[in-house]
Amino acid sequence: MTRSFADRHIGPDSGELARILATIGVESLDALATTALPATILDESGLGALPAPASEHEVLEELATLAQANTVATSMIGLGYYDTLTPPVLVRNLLENPAWYTAYTPYQPEISQGRLEALLNFQTMVSDLTGMDVANASMLDEATAAAEAMTLLRRAGKSKSNRLLIDADLFPQTKTIIGTRAEPLGIEIIEADLSTGELPEGEFFGVIVQTPGASGHIVDWTSLFAAAHERGALVAAGADLLAMTLSTPPGEQGADVCFGTTQRFGVPMGFGGPHAGYLAVRTAFARQLPGRLVGVSVDADGAPAYRLALQTREQHIRREKATSNICTAQVLLAIVAAMYASYHGANGLRAIARRVHQHAAAVATGLGGAVVHSAFFDTVLAHVPGGAEAVVAKAKSKGINLRLVDADHVAIACDEATTDAHVAAVVESFGTALTPDAGAGAEPAAIETRTSDYLTHPAFTRHHTETAMLRYLRALSDKDIALDRSMIPLGSCTMKLNATAEMEPITWPGFARLHPFAPTEDTPGIRTLIADLERWLAEITGYDAVSLQPNAGSQGEYAGLLAIRRYHLDRGDDHRDTCLIPSSAHGTNAASAAMVGMRVEVVKCRANGDVDLDDLRAKIADHADRLACIMITYPSTHGVYEHEVAELCALVHDAGGQVYVDGANLNALVGLARPGRFGGDVSHLNLHKTFCIPHGGGGPGVGPVAVGAHLAQYLPGDPLEAGSHAVSAANYGSASILPITWAYIRMMGAEG
Numbered sequence: 001m002t003r004s005f006a007d008r009h010i011g012p013d014s015g016e017l018a019r020i021l022a023t024i025g026v027e028s029l030d031a032l033a034t035t036a037l038p039a040t041i042l043d044e045s046g047l048g049a050l051p052a053p054a055s056e057h058e059v060l061e062e063l064a065t066l067a068q069a070n071t072v073a074t075s076m077i078g079l080g081y082y083d084t085l086t087p088p089v090l091v092r093n094l095l096e097n098p099a100w101y102t103a104y105t106p107y108q109p110e111i112s113q114g115r116l117e118a119l120l121n122f123q124t125m126v127s128d129l130t131g132m133d134v135a136n137a138s139m140l141d142e143a144t145a146a147a148e149a150m151t152l153l154r155r156a157g158k159s160k161s162n163r164l165l166i167d168a169d170l171f172p173q174t175k176t177i178i179g180t181r182a183e184p185l186g187i188e189i190i191e192a193d194l195s196t197g198e199l200p201e202g203e204f205f206g207v208i209v210q211t212p213g214a215s216g217h218i219v220d221w222t223s224l225f226a227a228a229h230e231r232g233a234l235v236a237a238g239a240d241l242l243a244m245t246l247s248t249p250p251g252e253q254g255a256d257v258c259f260g261t262t263q264r265f266g267v268p269m270g271f272g273g274p275h276a277g278y279l280a281v282r283t284a285f286a287r288q289l290p291g292r293l294v295g296v297s298v299d300a301d302g303a304p305a306y307r308l309a310l311q312t313r314e315q316h317i318r319r320e321k322a323t324s325n326i327c328t329a330q331v332l333l334a335i336v337a338a339m340y341a342s343y344h345g346a347n348g349l350r351a352i353a354r355r356v357h358q359h360a361a362a363v364a365t366g367l368g369g370a371v372v373h374s375a376f377f378d379t380v381l382a383h384v385p386g387g388a389e390a391v392v393a394k395a396k397s398k399g400i401n402l403r404l405v406d407a408d409h410v411a412i413a414c415d416e417a418t419t420d421a422h423v424a425a426v427v428e429s430f431g432t433a434l435t436p437d438a439g440a441g442a443e444p445a446a447i448e449t450r451t452s453d454y455l456t457h458p459a460f461t462r463h464h465t466e467t468a469m470l471r472y473l474r475a476l477s478d479k480d481i482a483l484d485r486s487m488i489p490l491g492s493c494t495m496k497l498n499a500t501a502e503m504e505p506i507t508w509p510g511f512a513r514l515h516p517f518a519p520t521e522d523t524p525g526i527r528t529l530i531a532d533l534e535r536w537l538a539e540i541t542g543y544d545a546v547s548l549q550p551n552a553g554s555q556g557e558y559a560g561l562l563a564i565r566r567y568h569l570d571r572g573d574d575h576r577d578t579c580l581i582p583s584s585a586h587g588t589n590a591a592s593a594a595m596v597g598m599r600v601e602v603v604k605c606r607a608n609g610d611v612d613l614d615d616l617r618a619k620i621a622d623h624a625d626r627l628a629c630i631m632i633t634y635p636s637t638h639g640v641y642e643h644e645v646a647e648l649c650a651l652v653h654d655a656g657g658q659v660y661v662d663g664a665n666l667n668a669l670v671g672l673a674r675p676g677r678f679g680g681d682v683s684h685l686n687l688h689k690t691f692c693i694p695h696g697g698g699g700p701g702v703g704p705v706a707v708g709a710h711l712a713q714y715l716p717g718d719p720l721e722a723g724s725h726a727v728s729a730a731n732y733g734s735a736s737i738l739p740i741t742w743a744y745i746r747m748m749g750a751e752g
């Protein structure tokens with residue numbers, strides 16, 4: 001008998017299943033479902049919108065067709081996403097190695113010393129390159145890291161002001177996400193051109209700048225930072241880590257916080273993600289860092305050992321007092337970036353950076369007087385009055401995507417993959433757009449201002465040959481236990497097979513090398529895949545609309561609560577600011593509610609873990625017209641299908657509240673019940689739990705948010721559109737790992 005994918009995916013065979021059923025005394029799985037689930041929610045109408053299951057090989061062919069439908073152009077768009085040459089030794093032995101990608105978050109240090117060491121290397125790399133004291137072990141992307149920097153400045157500083165000053169030359173998506181996060185917290189954003197060195201009038205709690213800027217411009221911020229401090233404000237700076245191998249880092253210019261992305265350190269662009277963002281601070285603010293932090297400790301025998309420190313699980317402990325909801329981060333991608341730095345070392349990185357800069361300088365020389373800023377690292381801004389569209393079209397015809405800034409400006413970003421031929425083609429594309437009398441431009445400014453050492457630790461000096469790197473990766477992974485060796489009964493993140501057929505496509509260039517802001521006509525294949533997945537997830541959950549933008553469950557919660565908030569505001573119910581959360585809830589729920597400016601009211605649970613409906617009635621009565629929503633997890637954290645769930649939803653709806661159903665436990669509902677039909681208005685799912693994306697040692701993840709029709713207009717918008725309420729830097733978040741979930745659903749089909 002040939003086995004179907006579903007047969008190979010599902011662990012127990014028929015004999016084992018019979019024993020399990022006999023032990024618990026039910027006849028069949030269907031009978032078990034009928035007994036366990038309340039009859040009011042059991043939904044046997046089937047998943048008609050899903051296609052019939054296909055085999056592994058059929059699915060790989062379908063995915064290959066989708067990947068080929070995309071155009072992998074030479075990307076010179078920049079804006080925080082750059083092509084990069086991932087060393088093959090890292091592709092095969094890390095990115096595509098289940099010993100690394102199936103690991104769980106390192107909560108148990110005794111089985112996680114390997115990845116804890118790799119993450120400590122990531123922290124060392126970031127703090128060295130930025131000139132800061134302490135870095136955490138990854139953020140979800142650059143824009144959300146900037147937003148976390150904003151709230152960090154506010155709570156760490158002494159200023160009473162609610163105003164944040166941002167430089168006009170931040171990446172547009174960074175500005176959008178800062179705007180999304182600021183609004184519910186009552187933070188006022190003031191945008192100004194700070195490259196002049198002047199601060200606008202008035203008081204600010206913080207100032208955020210970036211180096212190099214979106215235009216490529218490198219500014220020495222030293223005096224601006226000093227002026228901001230004088231004014232009582234703290235400062236955060238975005239910094240490109242490759243540029244920091246040459247230029248003075250913000251930490252040496254007086255910044256209090258640094259943020260950014262490590263994507264260009266060997267992590268493919270992937271149509272937006274996943275890749276590791278970073279956040280780094282001075283020692284004085286170490287306790288304010290969100291996310292996870294690896295520290296060096298000693299074990300029971302006094303030998304050195306790594307462990308998660310300080311903030312670990314802070315949302316679980318501090319709940320609505322938590323300063324961030326970040327839980328799943330970007331561990332696998334942080335480790336790729338750290339290993340890229342280990343493999344190249346300081347000299348190797350400096351050489352890559354110089355090559356990138358020399359290509360940019362060659363572009364600038366070719367463009368002469370059209371170049372706007374003479375101090376740049378990799379990105380050149382060209383002024384071509386009225387000619388920008390024609391230049392971009394000409395480059396496109398040569399297979400190169402440039403960035404159309406406006407009708408008069410084009411930006412060209414060089415990266416590790418840029419060649420002399422690309423430079424020549426770019427300069428040719430400008431052709432007649434360059435006014436003949438513009439003459440030669442100013443010489444590119446000298447940007448090699450950095451004098452301090454970096455990456456001197458043995459982790460960055462010992463593994464420069466392929467054999468040494470291969471052995472280092474093997475030695476580290478041998479210290480860990482991941483799903484390639486054993487079950488890890490620690491959480492819903494680990495309860496799945498990460499099938500090889502699902503994993504193969506993520507490194508195919510047709511998915512991996514797409515820039516998130518590439519022209520739409522370049523990306524029909526991945527857009528089809530995204531549309532399929534949105535439709536399938538809507539069918540599975542019973543909701544009307546799905547956004548794949550949030551890049552972790554926590555971000556899906558945030559997006560979902562933001563939708564509820566905006567729904568109430570649009571109806572004039574601005575007094576509805578209370579979020580009811582049962583005491584058994586996951587810590588991110590309360591933290592997310594606090595981040596959208598809601599007041600958290602805890603609802604009691606009974607001894608068996610069920611929500612106490614009497615207490616719920618009392619809380620609803622107490623808060624009556626202030627009720628915004630309830631957040632429940634279904635089935636509950638205790639693993640129980642609470643039979644009163646329909647009644648619970650009705651109670652909240654009758655009081656004018658919305659129902660958020662945390663979908664992290666959706667494994668137990670798929671094909672049996674739909675939260676969108678039994679009373680939920682909005683849910684997030686965790687594709688890295690229910691839908692087979694491996695946990696990567698603590699990330700990546702995807703946290704789609706699914707909503708009823710009345711909330712569809714409040715789903716996150718395009719991060720390139722100011723005020724769009726986007727929650728991630730890229731429109732489809734961690735797009736390059738969506739083929740995993742697509743393949744899983746496609747192979748399992750409705751029955752599976």
Ligand SMILES: *Cc1c(COP(=O)(O)O)cnc(C)c1O
Binds near residue numbers: 492665
């Ligand atoms: C995992 C989980 C979350 C958070 O998801 P992340 O992807 O880690 O941010 C939220 N709620 C529940 C019930 C979970 O199990």
